[in-house]
Amino acid sequence: MTSPARTPAQFTADLHAYAEKYWHHHPFHLRLHEGELTADQLRLWIANRWYYQARLPQKDAAVIANCPVAEVRRRWTERIVYQDGAADGQGGHEEWLRLAEAAGLERTAVLDGSLLLPGVRFATDAYVDFARTRPWTESVAASLTELFSPDLMRRRLDAIKTHYTWIAPSGHGYFTDRPPVAAADAEHALGLVIAHCATRAEQDAALAALSFKCDVLWSMLDAIEHASEGTTESGPENAA
């Protein structure tokens, strides 16, 4: 006998339970928060996270391409504009590149992918492929890791201001601006998933999508952590 569909409250609780798998528990993030990363390790993280940021609009365009509901497409378009900006020199991507520069990275070195790790590319591309090939509702469910990201971003900004003071304040913008937007995006996405995943099978698929996304994020940090074991101390900012 197949199980009945979850109630909205139970489904919401089951989605929230994925906080246990979220990357705020990853050892690399824990070290970041404790101020234990060297400058080179933090730069490696910033340069590799850039690839994830850069691919988000293509992921979101795939969600839109697969979605037949006009009002969903209209609202989801805001995500693309948020990252790409309404014009050159604006938007989340610009803020991330300012973070990179404030941390002492050349913008070109971030953009040309020379610091990109294979594992980060592989995991990020898997997320974009997922959005291209799976039903739009599953991709929306995959984005629900953002239910958990606002607290993490605030924690990270506190850590940067406390432990990594060599990063100029001009690099703080992304994590200052993003948490309320992420919270609003996540609330919207949660409402869509509850409304459009009505059967038990659709709910199971949404939960599996969120689990997959947690794996994507965790794998990225595994790759960064592994590579950062080989980085050397350099620069005055590493002096205690």
Ligand SMILES: O=C(O)c1cc(C(=O)O)c2c(n1)C(=O)C(=O)c1cc(C(=O)O)[nH]c1-2
């Ligand atoms: O800094 C973070 O920890 C973090 C996490 C996540 C996330 O949980 O996927 C996103 C972001 N940042 C982010 O900045 C962002 O724009 C974003 C979009 C999405 C998504 O899946 O559509 N996740 C995230």
